[in-house]
Amino acid sequence: SLHKPSRRAFVRAAGALAAAGAAGRLWAAPTKDVVVLTAYPDAVVSRFEAAFEKAWPQYRLRIVWRMPHDALPYLRQAGQGGVDVYWSASPKTYAQLKDEHAFRKLPVSLEGLPGRLGGSVINDPDGFYAASEVAGYGFAVNPAYLHSHKLPPVADWSDLADPVYAGHLAVPDPVEVGFAPVLVDIPLQAYGWDIGWALWSAIAANAAFTGRGGTFVSDEIGGGRKGVGLSIDFFVASAVANGAPV
Template identity: 25%
Template sequence: MSSKIGLFTACVFSLGLATSALAETELTVYTAVEAEDLGRYAETFNEKYPDIKINWVRDSTGIITAKLLAERDNPQADVVWGLAATSLLLLKSEGMLEPYAPKGVENLDRKFVDDDTPPSWVGMDAWIASVCYNTVEAKKAGLTPPKSWKDLTDPQYKGHVIMPNPNSSGTGFLDVSSWLQLFGDKGGWEYMDALHQNIARYTHSGSKPCKLAAAGEIPIGISFAFRGAKSKAAGAPLEIIVPSEGVGWDMEATAIIAGTEKLDAAKKLVDFTVTKDANKMYNKGYAVVAYPGIAKPVEHFPEGLADAMINNDFVFAAVNRASILKKWQERYDGKSDPK
């Protein structure tokens, strides 16, 4: 009898160890995804992979990028899930990414996949610049709606515009890099000099300018279109303006950090990120996703926005990122929110 009890106890103990071992597979995942979405991302992933726990490290794009670069010689992350492609191109150039072709990657739109074979990163969704214009507050201030980026340098808008700081915000960086592409190096900085005269403050979040405009704290917020559509659907008196010169954009992407000791689990996570289920999840927060045919129409998303997307030179943005941010900080950082 005692031997049977001993055997039963040993089996239970062994099963407990096995279950514990499965439950203790943890991945440190760096992300710039909106904090409100992280629980949903982890929950959806765990429906398929309940044995992998995600430990999130979340901050704005610029801060996460700087953190990864600072940890280059001693990586702390296993995976990046949701960071600007321009940042991942920079990390790739530093040899920090583990090339991997996730299962099903061939189903994605090719512009969402790194050109190398195997790819070093895969895209998830795209966010697109736009201007959130509070019609009620603008009327109170006697403003007329801008039609272009250059219109925003008109003196009537002085103190009425907020935009993201590109050193901390991916949205801010895509704005700055797109202006340099649209207007040229000299013209781009001249434009930003003029725009700076009208800026009330620079935020450290890409969505915050639109949220502030939606709340009536500022008439004009340079942000991204989906945030504006979401706020308008919630009842905010917003007009979402697509500037006539064209709009910058970037994509969120995923990659494995080279040197991770949890490569098998990391590959499972990246496999999941390219699935239909994952892209349906992205579509709840973004109007454009990597998997063709998944995205559903978004209420209040501005017409013609896709046609206004510039032919974004991601390599230019990645290669020149450090020098662009340094120059921007030297010229305009005095109006930034405290960190």
């Protein structure tokens, strides 16, 4: 079973740094550090860090970066590695940590916030974690790649099952990439269990999977190595902002 640390060493589950602020006010360590474990890039975290420390100058954020597949072993250390707040885009990891009694309940009210978006749970009904943002999932396309390989445009999930896309499709591995299980769930909700899994079988036959230690799907598409990729909106938006032809 999970080692239960002292009250102060518990992971303060939070979906937003606003919650981190409340956690810091109630349970901050004597050093006044608030330790945040996250997978978000520095360009995102630094803005929250600056805003938090401006609003709560008596506390200092200390950021520990771990991808979702590395977060669980880190948080399973004695004292949970000294982490106060876990902030990441990995619903599966949150659910596992809750089952292991690693979280305290959030010291904020979630009243008025939706618990679900469509069929997806975004806030824990027991109040142990909450969403800080909602990301969109979809297809990233390199139009020049499709044109050069004489591939038709992609309009829906069922298009990705067409054998014409074999070898041209990049998909994040749901075992290794934190946000990917939600991506897998979309066709299952849209088409039902049997048709959804049949569709995924056909899509998987066409796909190259990217996992830990590999490139992002958006890099594969932006770099012209694949023509279509399944991804999350802010990775694709970042690629576009950096000039990728997506």
